[in-house]
Amino acid sequence: MPFITDIKTFAALGSGVIGSGWVARALAHGLDVVAWDPAPGAEAALRKRIANAWPALHKQGLAPGAAQERLTFVATLEQCVRDADFIQESAPERLDLKLDLHAKISAAAKPNAIIGSSTSGLLPSEFYESASHPERCLVGHPFNPVYLLPLVEIVGGNRTAPEAIEAAKTIYSALGMRPLHVRKEVPGFIADRLLEALWREALHLVNDGVASTGEIDDAIRFGAGLRWSFMGTFLTYTLAGGDAGMRHFMAQFGPALKLPWTYLPAPELTDKLIDDVVEGTAEQLGERSIAALERYRDDTLLAVLEAVRASKASHGMAFGE
Ligand SMILES: NC(=O)C1=CN([C@@H]2O[C@H](COP(=O)(O)OP(=O)(O)OC[C@H]3O[C@@H](n4cnc5c(N)ncnc54)[C@H](O)[C@@H]3O)[C@@H](O)[C@H]2O)C=CC1
Numbered sequence: 590m591p592f593i594t595d596i597k598t599f600a601a602l603g604s605g606v607i608g609s610g611w612v613a614r615a616l617a618h619g620l621d622v623v624a625w626d627p628a629p630g631a632e633a634a635l636r637k638r639i640a641n642a643w644p645a646l647h648k649q650g651l652a653p654g655a656a657q658e659r660l661t662f663v664a665t666l667e668q669c670v671r672d673a674d675f676i677q678e679s680a681p682e683r684l685d686l687k688l689d690l691h692a693k694i695s696a697a698a699k700p701n702a703i704i705g706s707s708t709s710g711l712l713p714s715e716f717y718e719s720a721s722h723p724e725r726c727l728v729g730h731p732f733n734p735v736y737l738l739p740l741v742e743i744v745g746g747n748r749t750a751p752e753a754i755e756a757a758k759t760i761y762s763a764l765g766m767r768p769l770h771v772r773k774e775v776p777g778f779i780a781d782r783l784l785e786a787l788w789r790e791a792l793h794l795v796n797d798g799v800a801s802t803g804e805i806d807d808a809i810r811f812g813a814g815l816r817w818s819f820m821g822t823f824l825t826y827t828l829a830g831g832d833a834g835m836r837h838f839m840a841q842f843g844p845a846l847k848l849p850w851t852y853l854p855a856p857e858l859t860d861k862l863i864d865d866v867v868e869g870t871a872e873q874l875g876e877r878s879i880a881a882l883e884r885y886r887d888d889t890l891l892a893v894l895e896a897v898r899a900s901k902a903s904h905g906m907a908f909g910e
């Protein structure tokens with residue numbers, strides 16, 4: 590039986606930060622969405638998050654028929670998945686919880702519906718161990734805000750069918766995303782390995798009293814962060830080598846890799862470090878609410894995405910290149 594790739598009904602399990610982002614993306618693409626989350630008050634919180642995201646989605650362009658009213662919130666996991674053409678799980682990042690949850694989801698779902706997990710770095714071979722029809726089970730790791738950022742890392746486990754990876758690429762692309770198949774199943778996949786290295790060093794800088802959280806964020810957003818939106822580290826450093834390119838760059842800056850610039854182990858999360866980070870970021874937030882900052886982030890992201898799209902087009906490149 591072929592995997593379902595023509596999606597009409599999208600099931601979302603877990604409707605926190607990431608689950609609600611998936612719901613918003615699926616609704617904006619004109620799908621019917623069924624959601625379930627066991628927390629009290631989850632439905633109201635989900636609808637509030639979607640309403641906060643909707644102006645940005647509206648600016649970006651809604652698919653015909655897209656409407657917040659096409660979300661149904663149900664009372665059980667089984668009701669959520671039984672008629673779904675595609676399922677995305679975004680429950681808390683705990684192996685025991687995901688193992689149990691995926692055994693139940695896969696038993697209740699159509700056997701040929703692809704099941705994706707939003708996990709940031711757990712291994713699919715482990716948390717899909719008790720799943721029914723594990724050949725359709727995989728990771729679809731998104732980035733926050735899920736309704737605007739295109740990247741989704743697709744990771745298969747040791748029993749995932751190659752056809753399921755292809756089906757997931759089709760489904761996520763139809764949702765306006767840029768799938769990246771992570772060919773080896775490794776913890777943290779590709780992007781979170783990179784993000785974690787940056788995050789670890791940022792925490793060390795705070796811990797060592799080198800810089801405040803705001804100063805570290807400035808070091809990112811006025812420098813490398815701007816170029817990262819359209820050019821990755823490898824190509825950027827090729828240009829940094831001048832006309833001689835990457836070989837010259839490696840010769841010039843390679844030795845610095847051996848200097849003690851960075852720490853490999855993470856710092857101890859002492860109460861003082863946690864307080865410093867929380868107080869530093871509270872100062873950065875100022876009087877603004879999280880929802881207001883999300884709308885600022887969304888508008889700015891839309892502007893960046895549009896600028897990148899237009900610039901690429903003027904150089905004869907597609908957005909996904
Ligand atoms: N927050 C982030 O930046 C990102 C998180 N992720 C991944 O997404 C997943 C969800 O993370 P968040 O949305 O950040 O967490 P969250 O804490 O915002 O939301 C988790 C939701 O799951 C619900 N939940 C609790 N038990 C459940 C169960 N048994 N079944 C279904 N739902 C249940 C909770 O009530 C809550 O609403 C995790 O696997 C995480 O690693 C992926 C990309 C980015």
Ligand SMILES: C[N+](C)(C)CC(=O)CC(=O)[O-]
Nearest residue numbers: 708709731732733781784
């Ligand atoms: C912090 N995090 C590991 C949950 C981050 C992600 O998984 C991706 C993101 O959105 O930065």
